Amino acid sequence: MTMHTPPSPAGLALPIAIQRPRLIEFGAGTAPIAGRWAREQQRHRILVVADAFNAGRVGVLDLPGAVTVFGEVRPEPDLPNLQAALELAAEAQPDLVVGFGGGSAMDLAKLVAVLPGSSQTLHEVVGAEKVKARSVALMQVPTTSGTGSEAGTRALITDPATRNKLAVQSLHMLADIAVIDPALTLTLPPAVTAATGVDAMAHCVEAFTSRKAHPLIDMYALEGVRLVGRHLARAIRDGSDIEARAGLALASLYGGFCLGPVNTAAGHAVAYPLGTRHHVAHGAANALIFPHTLAFNAPAVPEKTAAILGALGLTAAAHSDAVFAAAHRYCADLGCEMRLSALDVPREDLPAMASEAHAIRRLLDNNPRDISREEILALYEEAY
Incomplete structure (x- = not known):
């Protein structure tokens, strides 16, 4: 008698559990x-x-x-x-x-x-x-x-x-x-609006491109990125724009839906030492790191990277350099600080930061592309 091993589930059939408030x-x-x-x-x-x-x-x-x-x-x-x-x-x-x-x-x-x-x-x-x-x-x-x-x-x-x-x-x-x-x-100043908005987007982007990505979560992730693309610049220009504020609140909620079953990846791991060692606000750290990790991961997830850029209203790009340029310009145009040196991070601390970030396996193991300690250090150097 021939024994048939059931196939491993993939794509839509992959088991997943989502939780949200009652x-x-x-x-x-x-x-x-x-x-x-x-x-x-x-x-x-x-x-x-x-x-x-x-x-x-x-x-x-x-x-x-x-x-x-x-x-x-x-x-x-x-x-x-x-x-x-x-x-x-x-x-x-x-x-x-x-x-x-x-x-x-x-x-x-x-x-x-x-x-x-x-x-x-x-x-x-x-x-x-x-x-x-x-x-x-x-x-x-x-x-x-x-x-x-x-x-x-x-x-x-x-x-x-x-x-x-x-x-x-x-x-x-x-x-x-x-x-x-x-x-x-409505009371959030433009800089905080920008940084927190990019944090919401980063949750969605990292879940969308994760090794654990799932179609059930992808719809929240990509829509969250779209909402940020549509509403973040508006809310920065006019903090009293309640529709733009609502769009960002929904993007943030969708990002929260992404975190439970899928979670973040290299972007957050690389951003964490900026907060824990140098008290850089979490959203500001994510905004600075975002273009670097999006570009680094682009060769592993080219179609999803193009979808992310499109959702933000940017021209889709295939090459990592073009992905980086588009994402960097997007964050800089929002008013985000894009240089580590401007955030009072001492250059001599970059190697220790790279070691710390590389040890955050609960996030790095989700990343669509393996990233070494040396590559993280090079990323910090490029961001300096």
Whole structure:
């Protein structure tokens, strides 16, 4: 009797799981739904995790009951920042945690929702699906359009001792509700709008070109790039353009959908040391690195690279040099800083940065083309 081995699934048949918040409220003017939902769920001890600016406008959420605000979230939050938030959570004993801000606030909120009272330390939950449970409700309200953290299950915290990002992934950190109100992003200055917009695009681009790419995610990824191409320059020119702001908020959300099942690749790995070692804002780091990694990967994924350039409204190119020139000009025209030297990164630190980036296998193993430490160092040198 002949035994038939079933073929390995590929393309559309490849297994994939996508997760998203149970409820997503999207659109201008939706912020007060946060309070309405909290009342419906009978949540009356609320802890809001925010940066200093957003801590001053918590009232727009119309939250009920006793509201405690941790308003000290830092860009690229680190272990001491998390510890301070956990100490306040231990005092407040919330039944609802709200992340209110950019990715840093939303990432901290995820950890504040699962760690207190769990008997688990942060280091015990680093990795995939090590969180045991969550006993409080979790809401995410983004005020930037970049990270897509409101839709995801990951949180990143910098360890000051190693200057590496600790990544926690857990379904227990998926929000019960995400309230995405583009009106909350109207106050973003042009430089932050540009950097966060390119971050959203990078999530989509890296997922679209990943070794783990999947048709179910490709549609979100390519549409996310299109939305950035259509709306980012508009929002930079006129910050009060609510339609452009909504387009970027949707691009960011789609980027968040890409992160769970597929995730990012070399672009983010190469960008991370700029943040962890030199405190360059995550979006700005991604914008600077984006043209370099897009061009490096182009020979491995030529058709998808052409689709990305087309989605951004740029002329499709086949050769890496032409891909780099088009993408670099696009980011520079948005006002992004494209030289490492202008971001106070010392040249002598580039070799250590290259070693750190090359060690981030959870991302580099997704890249469509293998990239060596020496190639990463050459990329930093070219960007300097």
